[in-house]
Every structure is written in structure tokens, then in C-alpha cells.
Amino acid sequence: MEGSGTKLVVTLVGLALLAGGASWIYQYETTHRATEFWGPEVATLIARPSQVEMRQFEPPVVGTESLWLPGALGAPQDLSRVRGMVHLRRVLFGDKNYVWDQPINLVEVTWRWRLEFAANNRRGLIVLADDFATIGRLDGEQHRLHAANCQPMAETLQQYFSAIGLGQDDGPASTGE
Numbered sequence: 001m002e003g004s005g006t007k008l009v010v011t012l013v014g015l016a017l018l019a020g021g022a023s024w025i026y027q028y029e030t031t032h033r034a035t036e037f038w039g040p041e042v043a044t045l046i047a048r049p050s051q052v053e054m055r056q057f058e059p060p061v062v063g064t065e066s067l068w069l070p071g072a073l074g075a076p077q078d079l080s081r082v083r084g085m086v087h088l089r090r091v092l093f094g095d096k097n098y099v100w101d102q103p104i105n106l107v108e109v110t111w112r113w114r115l116e117f118a119a120n121n122r123r124g125l126i127v128l129a130d131d132f133a134t135i136g137r138l139d140g141e142q143h144r145l146h147a148a149n150c151q152p153m154a155e156t157l158q159q160y161f162s163a164i165g166l167g168q169d170d171g172p173a174s175t176g177e
Contacts, residue, residue: 033100037098045118047089050117050119052082054079055075055113056113058073060112062109063109082164084163092126098150099148104148111127113128113130126138128157132158132161
């Protein structure tokens with residue numbers, strides 16, 4: 001009888017390790033392209049608790065490939081504690097939310113929104129097109145804009161930002177848990 005308890009514990013530990021490994025592989029397979037797109041610095045700021053601000057380009061910026069996006073920025077809206085921020089962070093890592101094989105012609109994109117994720121004297125800048133169908137990462141070291149087609153999540157982004165009082169309506173953000 002004593003041996004059966006040991007076998008049960010070993011079996012349960014084995015199953016736990018197997019399930020953990022399968023979970024890790026699944027997570028990697030469903031998020032690795034997006035994580036590579038964001039880069040280690042920005043991905044860390046998106047994934048972990050950080051200050052999040054959203055600003056609007058006034059006027060919207062059309063057709064640029066540079067970090068130095070011309071145009072003024074509107075007043076910052078603190079989104080750090082806005083309802084749904086955890087879900088937004090998660091959505092940004094889903095590979096299925098992007099069309100990876102479709103190149104972006106940056107000259108045709110109208111950038112309207114800038115999200116800034118900041119923590120520990122580091123910051124990551126993300127820009128969103130006016131229709132939420134294109135998203136970009138601003139590379140602060142090389143002063144370049146890296147963009148991806150995010151059409152699969154465009155409607156969700158538009159609904160989310162409208163629901164919290166941003167987006168096309170430009171009202172104040174509501175907070176909540």
C-alpha cells in the first residue's frame with residue numbers, strides 16, 4: 001500500500017510537468033510573432049504593470065516613417081486603471097490579431113493615437129491609425145516606425161476606446177476595476 005501513494009505522487013508531478021510544458025508551448029506558439037514585433041523593451045512594458053497614457057495627434061499625422069512624428073499631442077489621458085486594461089495588454093500579444101504577411105505602406109497611414117507605456121524610467125511608444133487597423137511601435141533608439149496590420153482586432157480596439165470615452169468621441173476616460 002505504501003508504494004501506491006508514492007506512485008500516485010510521482011504520476012501527479014509528471015502530469016503537472018507535462019501540462020505545464022504543453023501550456024508553455026501553446027503560449028509561445030500563439031504569441032511569439034507579436035512579442036517579436038513589440039521587441040523586448042516594449043513587450044515588457046506592455047506585459048507588466050506600467051503607467052499607460054493615451055494622447056491624440058492634433059492634427060492626425062499622415063504618411064511618415066520616422067519616430068519624429070510631426071504634429072502636436074493633445075492632453076494625456078491616464079489609462080493605467082481603466083477597466084479592461086489587462087485585456088488590452090493581452091490582446092496586443094495575440095498573433096491571431098495581426099495580418100503578418102501583409103506589408104504596410106506607411107505613406108498611406110493616418111496616425112491618430114499614441115499610447116505610452118512607462119515604468120522604471122523606461123517607455124514604450126505605440127501608435128494607432130485613425131481606423132485602428134494599423135498599429136505601430138516607435139523605436140526610440142533608431143528613430144523608426146515599425147507597423148503591422150491589426151485589422152482582426154480593429155473593431156475591438158475601436159469599441160474599447162469608445163467605451164472608455166476615447167476614440168472618435170474624445171471624452172474623458174472612465175475608471176473602474
